[in-house]
Every structure is written in C-alpha cells, then in structure tokens.
Amino acid sequence: MAEITVLSALAGGALIGAAAALLLLKQNRVAGISGIAAGILPPWNSESKWRLCFLLGLFLSAPLYRLAGLQIPIRIDTPLPLLAVAGLLVGYGTRLGGGCTSGHGVCGIARLSVRSSVATLVFMLTAGVSVYLVRHFLAVF
Amino acid sequence: MAKFLYIFLFGLIFGLGLIVAQMTNPAKVLAFLDVAGDWDPSLALVMASALLVLGVSQRLAHAADPAELGLEQSPCDNPKAAIDSRLLIGAAIFGIGWGLSGICPGPAIVGLSSGLPGSYVFAGAMFGGFFLFKLLHRGR
Numbered sequence: 043m044a045e046i047t048v049l050s051a052l053a054g055g056a057l058i059g060a061a062a063a064l065l066l067l068k069q070n071r072v073a074g075i076s077g078i079a080a081g082i083l084p085p086w087n088s089e090s091k092w093r094l095c096f097l098l099g100l101f102l103s104a105p106l107y108r109l110a111g112l113q114i115p116i117r118i119d120t121p122l123p124l125l126a127v128a129g130l131l132v133g134y135g136t137r138l139g140g141g142c143t144s145g146h147g148v149c150g151i152a153r154l155s156v157r158s159s160v161a162t163l164v165f166m167l168t169a170g171v172s173v174y175l176v177r178h179f180l181a182v183f
Numbered sequence: 184m185a186k187f188l189y190i191f192l193f194g195l196i197f198g199l200g201l202i203v204a205q206m207t208n209p210a211k212v213l214a215f216l217d218v219a220g221d222w223d224p225s226l227a228l229v230m231a232s233a234l235l236v237l238g239v240s241q242r243l244a245h246a247a248d249p250a251e252l253g254l255e256q257s258p259c260d261n262p263k264a265a266i267d268s269r270l271l272i273g274a275a276i277f278g279i280g281w282g283l284s285g286i287c288p289g290p291a292i293v294g295l296s297s298g299l300p301g302s303y304v305f306a307g308a309m310f311g312g313f314f315l316f317k318l319l320h321r322g323r
Contacts, residue, residue: 044214044221044222044223045223046223046224046225046228047205047225048225048228050203050204050205050225051204051205051225051226051228051229051232052228052229052232053203053204053232054199054200054201054202054203054204054205054206054229054232055200055204055228055229055230055231055232055233055234055235055236056200056232056233056235056236057196057197057199057200057203057204058197058200058201058204058229058232058233058236059200059232059233059234059235059236059237059238059240060196060200060236060237060240061193061194061196061197061200062197062233062237063236063237063240063241064189064193064196065190065193065197066237066240066241067240067241067244068189068193069186069189069190069193071190073193073197075197075287075288075289075292076288076313079288079291079292079309079310079313080310080313080316080317083310083313083314083317091187092186092187092190095187095188095190095191095194096190096191096193096194096197097194097292098191098194099190099191099192099193099194099195099196099197099198100194100195100197100198100289100292100293101194101198101292101293101295101296102195102198103194103195103196103197103198103199103201103202103293104198104202104207104293104294104295104296104297105296106195106199107199107202114202114207114208114297115205115208115210115211116207116208116209116294116297116299116302117208117209117210118209118210118284118285118286118299118301118302119209119210119213120209120283120284120285120301122300122301122304124283124284125283125284125286125301125304125305125308126304126305126307126308127280127283127308128279128280128281128283128284128286128305128308129280129284129286129291129304129305129306129307129308129309129311129312130280130308130309130311130312130315131276131277131279131280131283131312132277132280132281132284132286132287132288132291132305132308132309132312133280133308133309133310133311133312133313133314133315133316134273134276134312134313134315134316135273135274135275135276135277135278135279135280135312136273136277136288136312137273137312137313137316137317137320138269138272138273138276138316138320139269139270139271139272139273139274139275139276139277140269140270140273142277142287142288142289143281143287143288143289144197144287144288144289146274147230148230148233148234148237149237151234152234152237152238152241153241156266157264157266157270160266160270160271160274161270161271161273161274162274164271164274164275164278165274165275165277165278165281166216166278167278168274168275168276168277168278168279168282169216169278169279169281169282170216170217170218170278170282171278171282172216172278172279172281172282172283173213173216173217173220173282174217174218174219176282176283177213177217177219177220178219178220
C-alpha cells in the first residue's frame with residue numbers, strides 16, 4: 043500500500059474545515075469553490091467581489107507557502123488533451139450538479155444535506171470508475 | 184473593507200489546507216481514487232478532519248445562538264430539496280473529470296502558480312466548462 047500521510051492529511055483537513063466554518067459563521071457564505079470560481083465570470087453582481095477576494099486568497103496560498111521555503115509536490119501524469127477534457131467536465135459538471143468536493147463533500151455533508159451526500163457518493167463513484175478504466179483497463183497513462 | 188480582508192484570509196487558510204493535505208498534488212489524489220491499485224487512503228482523512236472541524240464549529244455556534252445558523256436564511260440551496268437528474272448527472276460528470284485529472288476546483292485555483300502547463304490547461308478548460316454551463320442554461 044502507498045505511504046499514508048496521516049498527520050498532514052488531518053492538519054490540512056482541519057485548516058479546510060476551519061476556513062469553511064469561518065466563512066459560513068462569520069460571513070454566512072458557503073465555501074463551495076466551484077460556485078465561488080464560476081461566480082467571478084460576467085455578468086458581475088453584488089456577490090462577485092467577495093468571491094474574487096476568496097479566490098485571491100486561495101491563489102496566493104501557494105506562493106506564500108513557497109515563500110516560507112516549503113515545497114509543494116505536484117505531479118500531473120494526465121496528458122494535456124485529456125486534461126483539457128477533464129477540466130471541461132469538472133467545470134460543467136460542478137455547475138450542473140451545484141457543487142464540488144468542497145461544496146457538496148465538505149459543507150453539504152457537514153450540514154447533513156441528503157442531496158450533497160448523494161452527490162458526493164456519485165462523484166466519488168464515477169471518479170473511482172474513471173481511474174480504474176484509465177489505469178487498469180485502457181492503461182492510457 | 185474589513186469584510187473583504189477577512190474573506191481573503193479565509194481563502195488563504197483554505198488554500199493552505201489544500202496544500203498541507205496534498206489535495207493539490209494530482210498524483211496523490213489519483214492514488215486515493217485508485218482503490219484497485221496502490222491505494223492511498225490519506226485523502227479520506229482530509230475529508231473526515233474537515234467535516235469534524237466544520238461540523239463541531241456549526242454545532243457550537245448553533246448552541247450559542249440558534250439564529251446564527253438558521254438554515255432557512257442560509258445562502259445554500261434547501262437541504263431538503265429533491266434529488267433530481269441535474270444533481271446526479273452533474274455529479275457524475277464532475278466525477279469523471281476529477282478521475283481523469285486528479286484535480287477539483289479548489290486545487291485548480293491553487294495550481295495556477297505551479298508553472299506547469301497541465302495546471303493552466305486544466306484551469307482554462309474548467310472555466311470554459313463554467314462558461315459553457317452559463318451558455319446552455321441561461322437564466323438559471
């Protein structure tokens with residue numbers, strides 16, 4: 043089995059949960075990243091500005107992390123054309139389904155939403171099946 | 184202005200969480216999704232930890248001030264809304280894209296400073312997907 047990174051997983055998850063809790067309890071906004079990101083596209087409205095601020099913080103987290111002298115391991119094995127398809131599916135699918143890993147998987151489940159729990163099960167399942175097909179059946183990469 | 188500074192900081196904390204948890208590493212995410220391969224269950228712990236912190240925070244806030252967490256005034260959709268085909272099909276499509284790439288929307292934004300071509304191709308296509316949805320489902 044692969045190396046399990048218990049401490050970093052728990053610490054990272056706690057930070058994600060804390061950020062989502064602060065945004066919800068202090069600003070009454072849900073930390074659903076797909077909705078926040080799609081919300082900065084025109085036409086702009088009164089909700090666009092805070093979304094842009096959140097995304098700016100999200101974006102700058104990596105440069106800040108590197109500034110502290112820490113490494114961010116990123117390995118992308120998926121070929122570029124397939125990444126383009128995947129990005130399109132993630133963008134369209136999260137809007138149609140009304141959420142992603144954060145909105146449904148964390149915020150939705152935390153408030154015991156049946157819809158979000160079902161959505162999370164569905165996207166975990168299709169993600170697992172995709173990985174299985176690509177890696178073990180088609181052996182694309 | 185203070186409100187926007189706070190929201191910026193919340194975004195920063197969220198991003199640091201994704202980085203620390205290694206959600207920003209597609210290879211790590213795919214290792215979690217690859218149950219039949221060299222399975223890495225770490226990311227299940229990320230989700231459990233996030234849910235615990237958020238869930239407990241919500242309960243504590245609720246106990247202190249029930250009005251603060253009035254779900255009726257909540258900005259999110261009604262949790263008792265029906266499970267319709269849009270939810271199921273949308274989640275299924277998202278899952279396929281996530282499984283092909285190992286990248287979901289949060290890490291896509293964080294990845295914009297990685298310098299890797301793949302990060303930019305994915306993020307560009309994702310915003311293309313957002314835009315496509317706006318075009319196809321105008322007025323919703």
